[in-house]
Structure formats: structure tokens, C-alpha cells
Amino acid sequence: MPVTTPAAPSSAPGTTLPQDFGALLREDPEIAAVLLGELNRQSDTLQLIAAENFTSPAVLAALGSPLANKYAEGYPDARYHGGCEHADAAERIARRRATALFGAEHANVQPHSGSSAVLAAYAALLRPGDTVLAMGLPYGGHLTHGSPANFSGRWFEFVGYGVDPESGLIDYAQVRALARRHRPKAIVSGSIAYPRHPDHEVFREIADEVGAYLIADAAHPMGLIAGGAAPNPVPYADVVCATTHKVLRGPRGGMLLCGAELAERIDRAVFPFTQGGAQMHTVAAKAVAFGEAAAPAFAAYAHRVVAHARALAAGLEAEGFEITTGGTDTHLIVADPAPLGVDGRTARDRLAAAGLVLDVCALPHDDARGIRFGTAAVTTQGLDEADMARLAVLFGAAVRGSGENVRAEVRELARAHPPYPGHGVPGGVAGGGPSTGRA
Structure with missing residues (x-):
């Protein structure tokens, strides 16, 4: 795995990472390659696993204290x-x-x-x-x-x-x-x-x-x-x-x-x-x-997460996915991709190849597996409801087998909304500016 040195930190307050990757590169380049590879993965794909999110740089600083x-x-x-x-x-x-x-x-x-x-x-x-x-x-x-x-x-x-x-x-x-x-x-x-x-x-x-x-x-x-x-x-x-x-x-x-x-x-x-x-x-x-x-901005963020999940669920249903309970009140969506001709694991793997990362889950009254979407991480990155509609179309295309075409569009969307501006994949992350989704 090639080691990609992070770009210079953004001047925007609160967007820089606390880790000294330079010191890690000198002391342990093997592990540095792993960590930088993961940073690049997070910056070059979209994370829709319902259990994942991006912490603030302040949380990361405390973890490394x-x-x-x-x-x-x-x-x-x-x-x-x-x-x-x-x-x-x-x-x-x-x-x-x-x-x-x-x-x-x-x-x-x-x-x-x-x-x-x-x-x-x-x-x-x-x-x-x-x-x-x-x-x-x-x-x-x-x-x-x-x-x-x-x-x-x-x-x-x-x-x-x-x-x-x-x-x-x-x-x-x-x-x-x-x-x-x-x-x-x-x-x-x-x-x-x-x-x-x-x-x-x-x-x-x-x-x-x-x-x-x-x-x-x-x-x-x-x-x-x-x-x-x-x-x-x-x-x-x-x-x-x-x-x-x-x-x-x-x-x-x-x-x-x-x-x-x-x-x-x-x-x-x-x-x-x-x-x-x-x-x-x-x-x-x-x-x-x-x-x-406890800050007011977080309350606005939490409500955006739910609004985005509802918008994504509506878009997925229009693409042919069967949505359990007919929608969502939370950050997560459970969908059956069977109407698109594939099972949950196949859908997950096709989406992963397209840069859309999520997981499988059980479906009620069925031995088959569905797929579970979560909107917390993409909301933190600053994606909006219009992006949710766009994502739903990309999900449908990727599951139907158009992953190669979808991958370029996902990469473009991810690099336009970096989780940690100033760090990660060159050619998009360094100049991204502060995330609009971060409370």
C-alpha cells in the first residue's frame, strides 16, 4: 500500500487532525501506511454504516492524550x-x-x-x-x-x-x-x-x-x-x-x-x-x-440526520428497493434489494465496489438478508437532502451492476465533502474547506 502524506492542514478552525503523522511515518512507516490508508479510504468513499460516524478533531485529540x-x-x-x-x-x-x-x-x-x-x-x-x-x-x-x-x-x-x-x-x-x-x-x-x-x-x-x-x-x-x-x-x-x-x-x-x-x-x-x-x-x-x-448546533444536526434518512428512504423506494416499515423515524433504513434481483450480501458487495459502504442485516419473517443504511456520517460530512436523492439513484445503479460508472461519481461526491478537510486523498480533500455538517 503506498503511503500518502497528508496535505497541509486547512486554515479553517476545527478541521485539522491532532495526530502527528510525520512522527509516525518516521517511527513506524508500516503502521503509518495502514492509518493513512484508512484515512484515505474514509475520504474517498461514503460511509453509510448505521453504527459509524466521524468524531470531531477534539474527540480524537482526547483519545491520543x-x-x-x-x-x-x-x-x-x-x-x-x-x-x-x-x-x-x-x-x-x-x-x-x-x-x-x-x-x-x-x-x-x-x-x-x-x-x-x-x-x-x-x-x-x-x-x-x-x-x-x-x-x-x-x-x-x-x-x-x-x-x-x-x-x-x-x-x-x-x-x-x-x-x-x-x-x-x-x-x-x-x-x-x-x-x-x-x-x-x-x-x-x-x-x-x-x-x-x-x-x-x-x-x-x-x-x-x-x-x-x-x-x-x-x-x-x-x-x-x-x-x-x-x-x-x-x-x-x-x-x-x-x-x-x-x-x-x-x-x-x-x-x-x-x-x-x-x-x-x-x-x-x-x-x-x-x-x-x-x-x-x-x-x-x-x-x-x-x-x-449539548450545543444547539448538535440538535440541528440530529434533526438533519433524520430528515436525510427519510429522504434517502423515499429515493430508495423509488429505485425499487422494498423499505421495511415503509420508512424511518431515525437515522437508519432497512431495505430489501430482492426486487432488484439480488440478495443483501450481493447488494452490499456491489455497493462497496462502487465506494458506498454499508452492511447487511436480517429481514423480518425471512431467512434472507437485507441491507442497512445510516445517514449519520454523511450528514456530518455536510451532504444535504438533494444529495440523498442523488445517492438513492447511485445505490440503484450500483446494485443493478453499474458500479464502475457509479464509483467515479461517488468519489467526486466524497471529495467534495471531506470528513477532515486538509487531510487524506490528494486532489480534493486538501482544498475542501470546513465541513458544513459538523456541529
């Missing part, structure tokens, strides 16, 4: 190592910002991932063998919602609820009936491929009726919730599990929100039960992201 060197087992004022005064300050700031942003009484910002957060929630509230009611994997449930390949499916007895076969929407009558029949210890709301908002109030009513805890897995919509573009589960759920990347645009990691009465149980479930030392550079980066998400 000296806090990466600090071991900080425990919590502020109760560490097992000395020299944690600045680690304590970073974690306090992150917790304070998270609770204010989401209206929670308590936040744990140490989980290394969304799955780690869910594991801790289960550990705090459940015992092996307990019954849990969650969205079934074929309908959009996550691995931690009972997959036999995951700890959840091995340690707990999961019962899966589904969706109405006609509308594709959650069948709350079925959820209630299953809850009454199985009397679960916990009910999990949330998914990775359901493009509508769950009714948190109905889930709370069902949980109260059968004496179950309500765990909201809000990994995907958490950024929309922060921006006021999705309903907040915090007032209804006993515990909210989330990631800090995706629409929230922070570092890859997880967090937990709960009331004061469960705070100690949640904290002990994270440390010492499921994790050791926190990644303090990531905690600091989470604090930065929470601060950014």
Missing part, C-alpha cells in the same frame, strides 16, 4: 492506583455532562463498548438462568439480546418478541402476551435494525404489570435523543445502555444511565465485576462528545 498512559481502576476518590487526580476530574466531567444531557440521576461512563454496557446491566439486575424478553434477532435484536453465540444466550433464558408481519412495527400485544406467559425478570427494548421509535411508556407499563426490570438498549438512537430528535427512555427505563459513537459522534465506547437507587449496583457490575481499569483517554473523549452534543 496522555490519559492513555494512566491506570485508574475504581471510581473517582476510590482508585486502586495513585496519581489519579486528573483521571478523576475527567470522569467527573463526563458523568456530569452525561447526566445533564440525558436527564439521568446517575451515569457510568466506563464501559468499553455497548455490549459491555449491556453485560453490566444484566450482571446488576439478573442471575444466570433468569428469563429475559427482548426483540428477536430476525426482527432487529442485537447479539446481546439472546444470541446463542453470545454470553446473553448462554447465561439467560431469552424469549423473543417480533413485529407485525404486515406493518413491520413492534407488536405490543404480542410483547404483553409473552410477558404475561413467561414472567421475565427483565424486558429489553431497543434494536439494531428497527427504524422506528419504541414506545417506552408501553414497555414500562408491561414491565410493571409482570414485575420486570425495563432495560432500554439505546445504542443506536442515543445521539438522536441527545439532539431532541428521538424520545428519551431515561424517564421510563430502570437502566439505559448506550454507545458513545454512532449518531452521538463520540469515541467508540459505552455508557449506562440509571436512577440513584441502582447506581451502586450498576457501578459494581462494571467494576470490579465485568471490567478492570477504565480507559481514561476514552472517558475524556466521551466527556468532549457530551459537551459537543
